[in-house]
Amino acid sequence: MDERRREFLEELLTTASPSGFEAEGQRRWIDYVSEFADEVRTDDYGNAVAVLEGGEPTIALAGHGDEIGFIVRDVTDNGFVRLERIGGSDRTVSRGQHVRIHAADGTVPGVVGQTAIHLRDTADDEVADVTELHVDVGAADGDEAEALVDRGDPVTFDQTLSELENGRLAARGMDNRVGIWTAAEALRRVAERGTDATVVAVSTVQEEVGLQGARMVGFDLELDAAVAADVTHATDQPGSPGKRSTGVELGGGPVVSRGSANHPVLVDAVRDAADGAEIDVQLQATGSRTGTDADAFYTSRGGIPSLNLGLPNRYMHTPVEVIDPEDLDAAADLLAAFAAGADEYAPFAVDV
Known part of the structure; x- marks a missing residue:
């Protein structure tokens, strides 16, 4: 991955x-894709679409731009902030963390309180639900706290980006900034090499609360196929339950999902593109659902042939998600290769 990427x-x-x-995140993505897209537009909820004009077919390369977090539920009389989840936030990693409350007048730093081990009955330690947690912003009382934050302000972990050995990266929100990075980069790379197809890169909103943005985009765009780039569990670290093992490894390349939403013709097309570009891919079984925007795309309109392309990720939905940038580069190359030859693979229909 070069310096600009x-x-x-x-x-x-x-x-x-x-x-x-x-x-704010969508604006950053739009600024980047505007350098090479023929058109960039947004809808009323902030879904962002970058278009590379061409002929048929029209394919979408999508990621979701939102992340999990928390929201201010209440402010107590003594100045502490009570929380509720945004998406699937993990209560087991929430206590004792630095957070930022994104208020109208700027960011308010705080910490999620955790009673000291000296004062707890450790024999009866239980993991508190998110609704039982409190954020300490340093306020003396409720009036001071309410002057800083409002109910409904979003909250995120205050977590830095760290580079680990072998170039691997750790941060919060890899899910799914790496997906929108991949979609944008694939569009840039296919713009450089050329294609006869129309290719749209998409950064959707509100995936973490029910795939909502993809439902909007899937209804709005007339697509022949859609590939959703999203994180998938790398189960190569200690602690992964054997019964949940997928064989997916960090650094092993992008993951082509098979089953459920993943259209078999599209699966074959992307695997063929990987072979032609000499890109290693991993396979993953998704028998019931992918849990990604692909699940929304494939039931939109009369049914859009869809695929989930996985980006291996350790420790998903924690503040220390870990990815290998080489997987992202390979995924962008793969999607660009597929998009460049999309007219050769179309139409995407099961032969029955």
């Missing part, structure tokens, strides 16, 4: 964009 990824990862509050 790394800079773009860091911009995405250091910009807070919890579901329902994605505007």
Whole structure:
């Protein structure tokens, strides 16, 4: 990954964009794709679409721009902030963390309180639900706290981006900044090499609260196929339950999902593109659902042939998600290769 691509990824990862509050992150993505897209537009909820004009077919390369987080539920009389989830935030990693409350007048730093081990009955330690947690912003009382934050303000972990050995990166919100990075980069790369197809890169909103943005985009765009680039579990670290093992490894390349939403013709097309470009891919079984925007795209309109392309990720939905940038580069190359030859693979229909 060259310096400019790394800079773009860091911009995405250091910009807070919890579901329902994605505007700042979407602006960063739009600024990047505007350099090479023929057209960039947004809808009323902030879904962003970058278009590379061509002929048939029309294919979408999509990621979701939102992240999990919290929201201010209440402010107590003694000045503490009570929380509710945004998306699937993990209560087991929430206590004792630095957070930022994104208020109208700026960011308010705080910490999620955790009673000291000296004062707890550790024999009866239980993991508190998110609704039982409190954020300490340092306020003396409720009036001071309410002057700083409003109910409904979004909250994210205050987590830095760290580079680990072998170039691997750790941060909050890899899910799914890496997906919108991949979609944008694939569009840039196919713009450089050329294609007869129309290719749209998409950064959707509100995936973490029910795939809502993809439902809007899937209804709005007339697509022949859609590929959703999203994180998938790398199960190569200690602690992964054997019964949930997928064989997916960090650094092993992008993951082509098979089953459920994943259209078999599209699966074969992307695997063929990988072979032609000499890109290693991993396979993953998704027998019931992918849990990604692909699940929304494939039931839109009369049914859009869709595929989930996985980006291996350790420790998903924690503040320390870990990815290998080489997987992202390979995924962008793969999607660009597929898009460049999309007219050769179309139409995407099961032969029955």
